[in-house]
Amino acid sequence: MRILAITNQKGGVGKTTTSVNLAASLAATKRRVLLIDIDPQGNATTGSGVNKRALRESVYDVLIGAKSATDVLINSTSGHYDLLPANQELAGAEIELVNMENRESRLKDAIAGFADIYDFVLIDCPPALNLLTINALCAAHAVVIPLQCEYYALEGLSDLVSTVKRIRASLNPQLEIEGLLRTMFDTRNALATQVSNELRQHFGDKVYRTVIPRNVRLAEAPSHGLPIIAYDLNSKGSQAYLALAGEIIGKVAQTT
Numbered sequence: 584m585r586i587l588a589i590t591n592q593k594g595g596v597g598k599t600t601t602s603v604n605l606a607a608s609l610a611a612t613k614r615r616v617l618l619i620d621i622d623p624q625g626n627a628t629t630g631s632g633v634n635k636r637a638l639r640e641s642v643y644d645v646l647i648g649a650k651s652a653t654d655v656l657i658n659s660t661s662g663h664y665d666l667l668p669a670n671q672e673l674a675g676a677e678i679e680l681v682n683m684e685n686r687e688s689r690l691k692d693a694i695a696g697f698a699d700i701y702d703f704v705l706i707d708c709p710p711a712l713n714l715l716t717i718n719a720l721c722a723a724h725a726v727v728i729p730l731q732c733e734y735y736a737l738e739g740l741s742d743l744v745s746t747v748k749r750i751r752a753s754l755n756p757q758l759e760i761e762g763l764l765r766t767m768f769d770t771r772n773a774l775a776t777q778v779s780n781e782l783r784q785h786f787g788d789k790v791y792r793t794v795i796p797r798n799v800r801l802a803e804a805p806s807h808g809l810p811i812i813a814y815d816l817n818s819k820g821s822q823a824y825l826a827l828a829g830e831i832i833g834k835v836a837q838t839t
Contacts, residue, residue, distance in 0.1 A: 584697060585835050586704040587761055588723035592746070593739040594710035597729040597766035597795065598622075600805070601827075602707035603630040604820070605727075607662035607810030608828035614702040616664035617656075621646075621690070621715045623674040627707040632661035632808035635670040643673045645693045646680065646718065652693045662810045665701075673715070680714045687714070687754055691722035703831075712746055720750045725761035727831075729795075732765055732778035737785075760786075761834070764827065766795040793827040796820065 589602045599622070606618040620627040621642055625635035635641075644650035645667065652667060659666050680686045694704065706719040720726065726747060730736045744760070751758045763786055769775055782790050795801075801820030804811045811821040 584699075584701050584704060585725075586694075586706070586723045587831075588706045588708055588716075588719040588726045589729065590706075590708040590716060590719065590726050590743070591728050591730055591739070592710060592712055592716075592743055593730070593735070596731050597764075598710070599626045599630060599707055600801065601727070601729045601764060601766065601795070601824075602627050602705050603662065603805070604801075604810050604812070604824040605827060605831070606631075606659075606664045606703075606705050607812050608824045609703050609705075609831070610663040611812055611825065612828055612832065614832070615700065617667065617694075617697065617701045617704045618659070618662075618664055619667040619690070619694070619704065619706045619719075620669035621673065621719055622669060622707055622709040623671055623715075624709070625668070625670040625673070626805070628666065628668040628670065629808060630805040630810070631659035631664075631666050631668075633657065633659065633666060633668050635668060638668055638670055641672055642667045642669045642690075643676045646673075646676050646689050647683070648689070652697070661808060661813050677714050680718075687717050688721045690718040694722060717750065717754070720747070720758060721755045723755070724757060725759045727761050727764060729764045729766045731767050732772075732775040732782070734774065734778075736778055737781060760789055761831075762789055762791045764791050764793070764795065767797050768794045769797050791827060791830055793823055793830050795823045795827070798823075 798820035800818035
């Protein structure tokens, strides 16, 4: 089982889009996939075709110890993966977690028994370094960092790399950067190309070869509760996420 936290402290960079579409693309290759939504906005839950307002139980119940992860699991019929869903209730978990034992490792402990069930676990993180994100980073083997190739991207990235180093030093010695994913990429934008080249200079093969383009169909898919491969398999966005899934599977195969 490979656990990947999809994270970036900056919002609007394509974390949820990547979480949902990578989960569906990995599932399309016959891998057993679990997607965990730990963002109180619950967008990964909605994007998986699940009504977050109708949930009786969510990842909130798992984190506070009221339910086991197995009790809360549901299946995304549109994406063909399992989901630990989230909604606004999760916002209250942060306050409750503060005074709990092992507050940083509650998610890790909750999914410890899944090793024989899933090939990949993806965790969609909120755009902040809070206790929810720290739980994800403690549970994960590695982080996938989606980012737009724009002026502030490198500055925000250095903060995130520092965060990963701190978590590795204090809470999760195995945590590493799996890869950097360039999202919403426009080849006509000279600045995007310049930032992309700088990323490759700084991070080398940590930058995925796959680039996620700006794509209207990719932007439309969440409003239908569908991953892009179910909404428009032939779109550029769909082909890009299938390529990313292949690249990630290849990386895992090299390290095992």
